[in-house]
Amino acid sequence: xxxxxxxxxxxxxxxxxxxxxxxxxxxxxxxxxxxxxxxxxxxxxxxxxxxxxxxxxxxxxxxxxxxxxxxxxxxxxxxxxxxxxxxxxxxxxxxxxxxxxxxxxxxxxxxxxxxxxxxxxxxxxxxxxxxxxxxxxxxxxxxxxxxxxxxxxxxxxxxxxxxxxxxxxxxxxxxxxxxxxxxxxxxxxxxxxxxxxxxxxxxxxxxxxxxxxxxxxxxxxxxxxxxxxxxxxxxxxxxxxxxxxxxxxxxxxxxxxxxxxxxxxxxxxxxxxxxxxxxxxxxxxxxxxxxxxxxxxxxxxxxxxxxxxxxxxxxxxxxxxxxxxxxxxxxxxxxxxxxxxxxxxxxxxxxxxxxxxxxxxxxxxxxxxxxxxxxxxxxxxxxxxxxxxxxxxxxxxxxxxxxxxxxxxxxxxxxxxxxxxxxxxxxxxxxxxxxxxxxxxxxxxxxxxxxxx
Ligand code: ADP
Ligand code: MG
Numbered sequence: 001x002x003x004x005x006x007x008x009x010x011x012x013x014x015x016x017x018x019x020x021x022x023x024x025x026x027x028x029x030x031x032x033x034x035x036x037x038x039x040x041x042x043x044x045x046x047x048x049x050x051x052x053x054x055x056x057x058x059x060x061x062x063x064x065x066x067x068x069x070x071x072x073x074x075x076x077x078x079x080x081x082x083x084x085x086x087x088x089x090x091x092x093x094x095x096x097x098x099x100x101x102x103x104x105x106x107x108x109x110x111x112x113x114x115x116x117x118x119x120x121x122x123x124x125x126x127x128x129x130x131x132x133x134x135x136x137x138x139x140x141x142x143x144x145x146x147x148x149x150x151x152x153x154x155x156x157x158x159x160x161x162x163x164x165x166x167x168x169x170x171x172x173x174x175x176x177x178x179x180x181x182x183x184x185x186x187x188x189x190x191x192x193x194x195x196x197x198x199x200x201x202x203x204x205x206x207x208x209x210x211x212x213x214x215x216x217x218x219x220x221x222x223x224x225x226x227x228x229x230x231x232x233x234x235x236x237x238x239x240x241x242x243x244x245x246x247x248x249x250x251x252x253x254x255x256x257x258x259x260x261x262x263x264x265x266x267x268x269x270x271x272x273x274x275x276x277x278x279x280x281x282x283x284x285x286x287x288x289x290x291x292x293x294x295x296x297x298x299x300x301x302x303x304x305x306x307x308x309x310x311x312x313x314x315x316x317x318x319x320x321x322x323x324x325x326x327x328x329x330x331x332x333x334x335x336x337x338x339x340x341x342x343x344x345x346x347x348x349x350x351x352x353x354x355x356x357x358x359x360x361x362x363x364x365x366x367x368x369x370x371x372x373x374x375x376x377x378x379x380x381x382x383x384x385x386x387x388x389x390x391x392x393x394x395x396x397x398x399x400x401x402x403x404x405x406x407x408x409x410x411x412x413x414x415x416x417x418x419x420x421x422x423x424x425x426x427x428x429x430x431x432x433x434x435x436x437x438x439x440x441x442x443x444x445x446x447x448x449x450x451x452x453x
Contacts, residue, residue, distance in 0.1 A: 010044075016078060017042040017050075023074035024067070031283075035130045036063060049084040050075060056137030058128050060087040091141055091149070117175065117185055121168040127293050129286025132162060135277040139166050142248060143173040146181075146216060150275035152239070152249035156256050157279035159438055160319030160445065163252040166279070167218050170250055174216055184211060185218040192224070192231045211238045216248045222271075223253045227262040236267055249274075254438060287311035287321055294322050300329055306346045313350055323449045330452060360451060362400055362414050368451050369396045372443070381416035391440075394426035395447060398434075401427045403451075 025033050039059055043051040050071075054060050063071070068085060075083050123143070128136045135157075141149040153170075155163050171183045186194075191211075198207035211217065217238075225232055242249055256278070257263060257271040282290060288311045295301055302310075314324045328349055337345045370377050373392040380392055393415065400411045401423070408420040408427070415423070433440040 013045045014042060016045060019078045020050075020071070020074045023077055024070055027070055027074075028067075036067065043088055045079075045083075049086050051086045051088055053088050053090045055090060056133065056140075057089055058133045058137055060089060062133075063087065091137070117168050117171045117183065119172065121165040121172065123166075123169040123173050125293060125297065126162065126165055126169050127286060127289045129282060129289060131280040131282050131286055132166075135166055135279050138275055138277050139170050142170055142250070143177065146174060146248040147246040151243055151246075152251055152271060152274040154257065154271050154274060154276045155250070155252045155279065156254065156276065158254060158281060158317060159441060160317030161279040161281060162318050163279060164220055165318075167220060167250050167252055171216060171218055181215045182213060183216045183218065184214040185220070187220045188222045188224040188231075191219060191235060192228055195231050195234050208238070212241050214242065214247060216250070217242055218250050220252050221254065222251050223255060223260050225263060225267075226260055229264070232264050232267055236264070236270070239267075239270060281315075281317050282321070284311055287314070290318050290321055291325055294325050295329075298329065302328075302341055303343075305343050306341055309343055309346050319445055319449075323445065323452060326449065326452045360404065362404060362406065365399050365404065365451065366396060366414070368447060369399070372447055372450060381414070383416070391443075394430050395440075395443060397423050397426040398430035398444075399447065399451070402431075403448075 021037060024037060036059070039055050040063065041053045043053045045051075052063075054063065064087070071085050072082070075081075075085070123136070123139060126132075126136060126139075135155050138150055138153055138155075142153055155166060157163055168185065171185055174181050175183055194207055194210075198204045219235075225235065239249060251271065253260065256276060257268040260268070288307050291302075291307045291311055295307070310324060310328065311321070314321055328346065331349050332341060332345070366377060366380060369392050370380055373388070375389060375392060379389055380396065382389075396415065397411055400406050400414065401408065406414070408423040411423045411427075412418040412420045430440065430444070434444050
C-alpha cells in the first residue's frame with residue numbers, strides 16, 4: 001500500500017499515526033488515553049509493521065496487555081492492512097517524562113550487610129501503575145547502571161506513596177546483585193545528627209570517611225535539610241565527592257527541590273541536575289493492585305469485586321490503603337462470614353466503621369504508644385513534661401478521644417489524673433498537627449496501623 005511505502009515522508013507517517021491515535025482515543029477514557037498513549041511515540045511505519053517508542057518496559061507490557069488488540073484494530077481501520085505492532089524502549093525519554101513541575105531515623109551501620117536494609121521493601125513487590133511507573137523505571141535503570149544513568153535520582157511525592165519503599169528497593173536489588181556494594185541508607189535527620197555529633201566529638205574525619213565511602217547513598221526525606229546551613233554544606237561536599245567518583249545517590253523528599261524552603265541554591269541545582277521523578281497518589285487500578293499484593297503477602301485473598309470496593313472507598317495513599325486492608329482482614333477474622341467474603345460483608349464492615357471505630361481498650365492504646373516511642377507506661381502517664389514524653393502523651397490523648405470516643409475527663413483519669421482542660425489542649429494540638437506536620441501525621445498513621453495489627 002502506497003501510504004506505507006518507505007518512500008513516504010515521516011511527516012506523512014506521523015499523520016497516519018495521528019489518525020490511528022484518534023481512533024484509539026474514541027474508544028477509551030481520556031484519563032487512560034493521556035496516561036498510556038502520551039508516552040507512545042511513532043518511530044516508523046513500514047509495509048509490515050508499526051514501530052512505537054515507549055519510555056520503559058512497563059509501558060510496553062501494559063500497552064500490550066491492555067491495548068494491543070485496539071492498536072491493531074485501529075491501525076487496520078486507518079491503513080487497510082494488518083500490521084505488526086512493535087515496541088522499542090527508549091529509556092532516555094524518562095528524563096523528559098518527568099520534569100513537570102522530625103526526628104527519628106536509622107542509619108545503617110557499616111560495614112553494610114544486606115539485612116540492614118528493610119528486606120520488606122523490594123522492587124519485586126513494588127506495585128507499578130500509572131502514578132509511579134516513571135519512578136519505578138528510573139529505579140530499575142539505576143539497578144542496571146548505578147552511578148551512570150541518573151545521578152542523583154530524586155524521588156518526590158506525598159506521604160505514604162512509596163518513596164521509601166522504592167528507594168530501599170533499589171538498595172536491596174543492588175546489594176543482591178553485588179554483596180560487596182557499600183550501601184548507606186539514612187534520613188536527612190540522621191545525617192544531621194551524625195554531623196552535629198561529629199563536630200562535638202571532633203570526629204569529622206570518621207563521619208566523612210563513612211559517608212564518602214558509599215557506593216550507594218540513600219538519603220530519605222531531605223526536606224528536613226531545610227534551614228540547616230552547616231549540614232547542607234557538609235552534605236554538598238559529600239554529594240559532590242560521591243558524584244565525581246560515579247557513586248550513585250538517591251534522594252527522596254515530600255516536594256521538589258525548588259519548593260524546599262531554605263535549601264541552598266547550589267544544592268537545589270545539584271539535585272535538579274540528575275533525574276527528578278514524582279510519585280502521585282495511586283489511581284484506582286493501582287490501588288486495587290496494591291491491595292491484591294498486600295493481601296497475598298499476608299497469605300490472604302479477597303474476591304476481585306471486594307478489592308475494587310475497598311479501593312474505591314479509600315481514596316488515599318498506599319499506606320492508608322494497607323491500614324484499611326489490615327482492618328478488614330482483622331474484621332473478617334473476628335466475624336468470619338458464613339457464605340464466604342462477599343461485597344455485602346465488606347459493605348457491612350464499612351457500615352460498622354462509621355459507628356464504632358477501633359475494637360480496642362485504652363490499655364492497648366497506651367501500650368502501643370509506649371512501644372512505638374520506646375518509653376515506659378509510668379513515664380507516659382507520669383508528671384514529667386519532657387518533650388520526648390509530651391508528644392506521645394498528646395498522641396495518646398488524641399487517639400483515646402478520636403478512636404475510643406472517651407470523654408476528656410475519662411482520658412485525664414487514664415493518663416495519671418490529668419485535668420480535662422489539659423487533655424483538650426493535647427487532643428486539639430494533635431488534631432491540628434496531623435494536618436500541618438508530616439512527621440506527626442506519619443506517627444499517627446503508623447500508630448494506628450500498629451493498633452490494628
Ligand atoms: P513514603 O516513603 O512515600 O511515605 P512508603 O514507602 O513508606 O511511603 O510506603 C508506605 C507503605 O505503602 C509501605 O508499607 C509500602 O510498602 C506501601 N507501598 C507504597 N507504594 C507501594 C507500591 N507501589 N507497591 C507496594 N506497596 C507500596
Ligand atoms: Mg518515606
